[in-house]
Structures are given as structure tokens and as C-alpha cells.
Amino acid sequence: MQIAEKKYSPGEMTAAALKGYARISDRWGLSQKEAAQLADMSESTWKRAKKPGFAGELSKDQMLRLSAVIGIYESLELYFSTQLAEKWMTRANTGPLFDGLRPIDTAIEGGLPQILNIRTYLDALRGGA
Helix, strand or coil: CCCCCCCCCHHHHHHHHHHHHHHHHHHCCCCHHHHHHHCCCCHHHHHHHCCCCCCCCCCHHHHHHHHHHHHHHHHHHHHCCHHHHHHHHHCCCCCCCCCCCCHHHHHHHHHHHHHHHHHHHHHHHHHCC
16 A cells, blocks of 8 residues: 655745744744844844745755754754753853854854754764764
């Protein structure tokens, strides 16, 4: 027996990614500016994008960023207590990727490559590698 695969439109995927990202940025306590920069958007675009019914399109880079941030959030929730998971990105970190800076600042400065590095780093911690 074969199960039919549900196909999602680009608009549905964008809406789901933005909804998840908005929740995460709120839980992490990111400012509007930080949330916009992490998603590689202007603040005005971010303000529009986080509202239901946003009809704009996101670039492939922006969608990858949102996807990776959602993965980071999931890893933090699995690895740490909720309280620490919600603060981890905005606390100074002496880990090898952060040099005493906040992970959020390195992610904003380093863009998608650093966001993916953070995701890989957390996945390795979680997996014991």
C-alpha cells in the first residue's frame, strides 16, 4: 500500500516557517532588529512577515536560515532544560564557535554559514560526537 505524499505550496511552507521563526524569536527574547538580521530581512519586512497572511516571498537563503534556526531551537530544547534552552542563544558562550560572544551575535555576523555551524555544533553535542 502506498501513502500519498502531501505537497505543500511555497506559500504554505513560507507561512509555516515564519510562524515557527516568530515563536522562536519571541522565546529567545530577540529584539525586532536581531530577529530581522538573523532572517536577513529589513526590520520593516520582518514586521510584515511575522503577521498572518504575509504574501511576500522569501529567498532560498532566508528559508534555509529559518529552517536552520528551527533546527537549532529543537536541538536546544532536547539538550537543555527549557529555561536554559530559551537563554542559550543570547548568553555569552566560551565554546569554540563563539569566542566569548553570544551565539546570536555570531549567527547574525556570520550569516547562513555560522547558523549552520551552530546547528551542527548542537547536533554533535546532542549526539555525543
